[in-house]
Amino acid sequence: MSLFDTPFDPAREAALVTGAGNGIGRAIAQALVGEGVRTIFADVNADTVTAAVKSSPRPDLASTWVGDLANSAARDALLAHAEAAVGRVTHFVHSASPPRREADHAMAVSTETWAQMHAVNLEAGFHLARALARKLIAAKVGGSFLLLTSLHAGTPRNLPHYSTAKAGLAMLVRELAKTFGRYGIRVNALVPGAIAAGGFVADPKLARHIPLGRLGAAEDLAPMALAVLSNKVSAYVTGAAIVVDGGLSLTNWFEPPELE
Numbered sequence: 001m002s003l004f005d006t007p008f009d010p011a012r013e014a015a016l017v018t019g020a021g022n023g024i025g026r027a028i029a030q031a032l033v034g035e036g037v038r039t040i041f042a043d044v045n046a047d048t049v050t051a052a053v054k055s056s057p058r059p060d061l062a063s064t065w066v067g068d069l070a071n072s073a074a075r076d077a078l079l080a081h082a083e084a085a086v087g088r089v090t091h092f093v094h095s096a097s098p099p100r101r102e103a104d105h106a107m108a109v110s111t112e113t114w115a116q117m118h119a120v121n122l123e124a125g126f127h128l129a130r131a132l133a134r135k136l137i138a139a140k141v142g143g144s145f146l147l148l149t150s151l152h153a154g155t156p157r158n159l160p161h162y163s164t165a166k167a168g169l170a171m172l173v174r175e176l177a178k179t180f181g182r183y184g185i186r187v188n189a190l191v192p193g194a195i196a197a198g199g200f201v202a203d204p205k206l207a208r209h210i211p212l213g214r215l216g217a218a219e220d221l222a223p224m225a226l227a228v229l230s231n232k233v234s235a236y237v238t239g240a241a242i243v244v245d246g247g248l249s250l251t252n253w254f255e256p257p258e259l260e
């Protein structure tokens, strides 16, 4: 039997993807239903998440949820919806994140924008992961969680609300991986480079800093996300930060050397 033919067990596994209305979350959620996995598409934007389900390869396996994950009551509602729609969630992907605006530098970012960025990334990531883990632990079933962090968890982005939220998420992945490993729940970070999706308005000139010569697309992330999520492909991977950046982090944002 081929390793990659059946990366998931759709009879026993189901997924919840936040930020599934656009970009990387949408690409991952659509790829999951394409593999036959029942998946909750969760997002704050009703129009985009409805369109994401419609354009997915298996809308019949998708369930839509709309709400603001900064709000704790909404997070509880999402968990209740997930249980009603798919039963046990074994695979959790946290991709939701508010838009980044270049104007929100350290001297300008508002208290509200700071709080919303931290609430959606870090607080929602923690509370959803812990609630889902509690259910898996009670049922003695393993799982696989994937949180979207950033190269800017480690290097400044001129957006302190964003980089500090991602730095927190990066440590959260490691904390949860260490605590949940004994229950067979793996927790990893997916670290995109410069991906031309909604959350990042790409300057095409950035491509010259990228060894593979181009900006990334959301579809560049989905295959690796599925590989890390799969308990068959990545059974022994936890607490890792998987970088999918075309080599951007190698250049440290400076021009690569002139070569003959």
Ligand SMILES: NC(=O)c1ccc[n+]([C@@H]2O[C@H](COP(=O)([O-])OP(=O)(O)OC[C@H]3O[C@@H](n4cnc5c(N)ncnc54)[C@H](O)[C@@H]3O)[C@@H](O)[C@H]2O)c1
Binding pocket: 018, 019, 020, 021, 022, 023, 024, 025, 042, 043, 044, 045, 048, 067, 068, 069, 070, 094, 095, 096, 097, 098, 099, 120, 148, 149, 150, 151, 191, 192, 193, 194, 195, 196, 197, 198, 199, 200, 218
């Ligand atoms: N695009 C990149 O270059 C890049 C680089 C590094 C990290 N990331 C991370 O990857 C993830 C996805 O990025 P993307 O570019 O696809 O972003 P995106 O903006 O295209 O998608 C994010 C989604 O999250 C949703 N969202 C925002 N606030 C929400 C809330 N309060 N509740 C529920 N949903 C909410 C949005 O509606 C949107 O559909 C993010 O966590 C981002 O920080 C992206």
